[in-house]
Amino acid sequence: MDPELALLVNAIISGLLLGSLYAAAAAGLAISFGMLDIVNIAHPALVVLGAFAVVVVSGGLGLDPLLSAVLLAPGFWLLGAGIYTAYHHFFERRGDQALHGLAFFFGVMFIIEVGLVMVFGADQRYVDPSYASITYYFGDIDLPLRMLVPGASALATIGALALYLRTTFTGRAIAAVAQDPEALRLLAIDPVRIKRFAFGISVALAGLAGGALVVVQPIDPWSGHVFIGRVFAIVIMGGMASLSGCVLAALAFGVAENVTAAFYGPSWSPAVAFGALLLVLAFRPQGLFGRAA
Amino acid sequence: MTVKTEAALRPRPALPAGHIAFWGGAALLCLALVAGFRVLDNEYAWFAGYFILQYVLLATAWNILGGYAGYVNFGAAGFLAVGAYTTVALRKAFGLDLLPCIAAAACIGGLLGLGTGWLALRLKGVYFAIATLSLAVLLHTIVVNWSFVGGSRGAYVLRPASIPPFVSYGEYLFVVMLVLAVIGVGIARGIEGSRLGMGLAALRDDERAAEAAGVPTLRLKLVATTLSGALMAVAGAPLSHYTGYLNPEAAFGLAFSVNAIAMPLIGGAGTWFGPVIGAVLLASLQQAATVTISSAANLMIVGVVLVIFAAAAPRGIVGLIRGGRHR
Amino acid sequence: MSGEILLRAEGVGKRFGGFVALNGIDLEVRAGERLGLIGPNGSGKSTFVNCLGGSFPAHEGRFIFDGKPMAGLAPHRRGHLGLARTFQLPRPFNSLSVLENVTVPLLFGPARETSPAEARARAMACLEQVELAGRAAQHPRELTQVDLRRLEIARAIALRPRLLVADEAMAGLSHTEVAQMLELLFRLNAAGTTIIMIEHVMRAVREFSQRLVVFVAGNKIADGDPNEVLAMQDVEEAYLGR
Structure with a gap:
């Protein structure tokens, strides 16, 4: 293969793998921010919290990191339900979520991150599952399992979630809760309970994404920062409440970043993605893959 | 029309101080601060003071x-x-002194603010917030790749040991920032009592109702983003002289963004005095924490205080003092 | 009653996606007139007001107000030209006092040379007109529903409008409150303000309107004398039958 072409194809493929990791990190936000209208700026910090929990559990019990993440998911669900309860009590109920709710999550983000620094120190942590060093080669194209396994698991999880939201009664109630809480009340469903349940799911997803993240790369307590802009950008580009849009946007983001990095150097890659986001915000606020509001 | 009579329209005036009282008080405070620090005769005090004042200006601008x-x-x-x-950049290209650089920073920050304002015409609420975050990342990337100002390695700034009549360069920087902060607070206070302030409050509460009531929301938003952008850039203009070395990590530090939000909220957003209290309190706390504990601890403090205030005292310290029933 | 034509809508159409909210509406309103506009929910009444006020552009047609085409004018410019509206759900400025709420349109309105002291006095006069002067220092959150609707009207008349569109100003009010609100609108009209009343409270519309216009599914299906219009077969079907 022509080396330029090989570079491009490799960049696209590793971009898709990176993108599925982004999708994992953004899917929870598509629920909280996209569907429930809760601007959880602490979501990336929760992902990192998940990664640290996975490091501890998989290291302590000698389990596979992705399996550990699944075992930890109920705990993260509880954490999310707790955060939502506080958020609802202090902000949503008072109609005060815009500025102060945002500040609340900003504060939560810092408490999580600094808490991690205080417990684990500022050093990087990583896990080393058995498949991490295996890479498949197809001609000039590399497929490292370290990227492929978490990426594929992430996409499978999101697929299962999308199916759940589409087919079950509760799932459809979640999709409807932000648009029409009154309609839910008429069906004798408490919108607050639905939102608490859904927010729990979004935080559980953050925990799972943390498991995927730590398989791919070493993490430190501040790793979440590089994701804040990206995950919000992805959810907005994906059309907010759409999981499929979120996945498409995440893949596009990953490919755009990686191709730029391959050809112009990694220091330019954020500019491409965020430049794209600014353009989307300025000219098509309803998202690239969303429907007109 | 004078700001004073307009302020009289408000049932609860923004702290009972007239124009003259404010500027007179500010001048006295400045003199007292400089005199007090001279008595202290501690070079570190000037730098700590600068750190706090820079946040007063940044929080006021935000x-x-x-x-x-x-x-x-x-x-x-x-x-x-x-x-x-x-x-x-200006120092390297033309060897300009700090003061003209500050003026230039105000212009460029204002232009950037105007550009952000263009976004604010189309984007509401959280979309605007995300757009500003993206803008910061974009600027960061550009600076990292701009080798003229040192790229990711950063740039050293040689500063004079002292500038007469100031005893040290630290004092000079302190005084410069003090004057800038007072001007910034004065501008904010002027806006608050003026027609512009009333229009901004109306569009903050309900943009559509404001339009229907004849408020030119578009123009007011552009004025606000431009002023805010200019003052934030001014707050950063002396930074390289303060640290002696500037790299993108330091200049684009997340602590600036977080503090710019946390300080007004804790002090009391929407009042001129709120950001001042918030900045003085939080910045002093962080200075103390950096010296005595660790830089991680100071962010923890910001986080905890921010959560507590957002939940329990949404109108900030100013709101607590006034004890108003309204939110 | 029959003054010159103050507002003319020419073939105004508005779509949301595939949904036709307004379908080529023609309408003339004369200066000094009291016009009632009725129609079932979703018939396009509020869309019509929003297009007129400039909240969003119409896809087709145009409005001519006081001889001037309104296309492309920002909402606040329309306010300055003498076009005021109230909102279906009151939208007060919650951080401002009742008096300040009414001061805003005076500070930014057509006569923005007004000094602050004058603006305050004028605002007080507007509040007196709607019998809200006693609550000038209070905040909107402390007001009852009827007082919030009065505040909406006070804020609208502070623009000294030539045309006032009262969008469901009576919804949720008691019998006596409706009567008070009607009296207020009659008074404003007698002082020279043209009024379009959009309303579901039939008793009020019948009493108030000199002329009645009916929208159904984005179309104007009737326009004429209130009693005749209300007796029409189509109108009755739109409201009662299905």
Whole structure:
């Protein structure tokens, strides 16, 4: 293969793998921010919290990191339900979520991150599952399992979630809760309970994404920062409440970043993605893959 | 028309101080601060004081857009860094002194603010906030790749040992920032009592109702974003002289963005005095924490205080003092 | 009653996606007139007001107000030209006092040379007109529903409008409150303000309107004398039958 072409194809493929990791990190936000209208700026910090929990559990019990993440998911669900309860009590109920709710999550983000620094120190942590060093080669194209396994698991999880939201009664109630809480009340469903349940799911997803993240790369307590802009950008580009849009946007983001990095150097890659986001915000606020509001 | 009579329209005036009382008081306070620090005769005190004053200006600037108009800017660090790098670039290109660089930073920050304002015409609420965050990342990337100002390695700034009549360069920087902060607070206070302030409050509460009531929301938003951007850049303009060395990590530090939001909220967003209290309190706390504990601890403090205030005292310290029933 | 034509809508159409909210509406309103506009929910009444006020552009047609085409004018410019509206759900400025709420349109309105002291006095006069002067220092959150609707009207008349569109100003009010609100609108009209009343409270519309216009599914299906219009077969079907 022509080396330029090989570079491009490799960049696209590793971009898709990176993108599925982004999708994992953004899917929870598509629920909280996209569907429930809760601007959880602490979501990336929760992902990192998940990664640290996975490091501890998989290291302590000698389990596979992705399996550990699944075992930890109920705990993260509880954490999310707790955060939502506080958020609802202090902000949503008072109609005060815009500025102060945002500040609340900003504060939560810092408490999580600094808490991690205080417990684990500022050093990087990583896990080393058995498949991490295996890479498949197809001609000039590399497929490292370290990227492929978490990426594929992430996409499978999101697929299962999308199916759940589409087919079950509760799932459809979640999709409807932000648009029409009154309609839910008429069906004798408490919108607050639905939102608490859904927010729990979004935080559980953050925990799972943390498991995927730590398989791919070493993490430190501040790793979440590089994701804040990206995950919000992805959810907005994906059309907010759409999981499929979120996945498409995440893949596009990953490919755009990686191709730029391959050809112009990694220091330019954020500019491409965020430049794209600014353009989307300025000219098509309803998202690239969303429907007109 | 005078600001004073207009302020009289408000049932609860923004702290009972007239125009003359404010500027007179500010001048006295400045003199007292400088005199007090000279008595202390500690070079570190000037630097600690500068650190706090820079946040007073940054928080006040953020408040003009975030507190008065209700548009949350997540990218304060980007504006601050633009100011800082304006100084670095102009100094390197033309050997300009600090003061003209500050003026240039105000212009460039204002232009950038105007551009952000264009976004604010189309984007509401959280979309605007995310857009400002993206803008900061974009600027960061550009600076990292701009080798003229040192790229990711950063740039050293040689500063004179002292500038007469100041005893040290630290004192000079302190006084410069003190004057800038007083001007910034004065501008914010002027807006609050004026027609502009009333219009911004109306559009913050309900943009459509404001339009229907004849408020030119578009123009007011542009004025607010421009002023806010200019003042944030000014807050950053002397940064390279303060640290002696500037790299993108320091200039675009997330602590700036977070503090710019946390300080007005804790002090009381939407009032001129709120950001001042918030900045003095939080910045002093962080200075103390950096010296005595660790830099991680100071962010923990900001986080905890922010959560407590957002939940329990949404109108900030100013709101607690006034004890108003209204929110 | 029959003054010159103050507002003319020419073939105004508005779509949301595939949904036709307004379908080529023609309408003339004369200066000094009291016009009632009725129609079932979703018939396009509020869309019509929003297009007129400039909240969003119409896809087709145009409005001519006081001889001037309104296309492309920002909402606040329309306010300055003498076009005021109230909102279906009151939208007060919650951080401002009742008096300040009414001061805003005076500070930014057509006569923005007004000094602050004058603006305050004028605002007080507007509040007196709607019998809200006693609550000038209070905040909107402390007001009852009827007082919030009065505040909406006070804020609208502070623009000294030539045309006032009262969008469901009576919804949720008691019998006596409706009567008070009607009296207020009659008074404003007698002082020279043209009024379009959009309303579901039939008793009020019948009493108030000199002329009645009916929208159904984005179309104007009737326009004429209130009693005749209300007796029409189509109108009755739109409201009662299905």
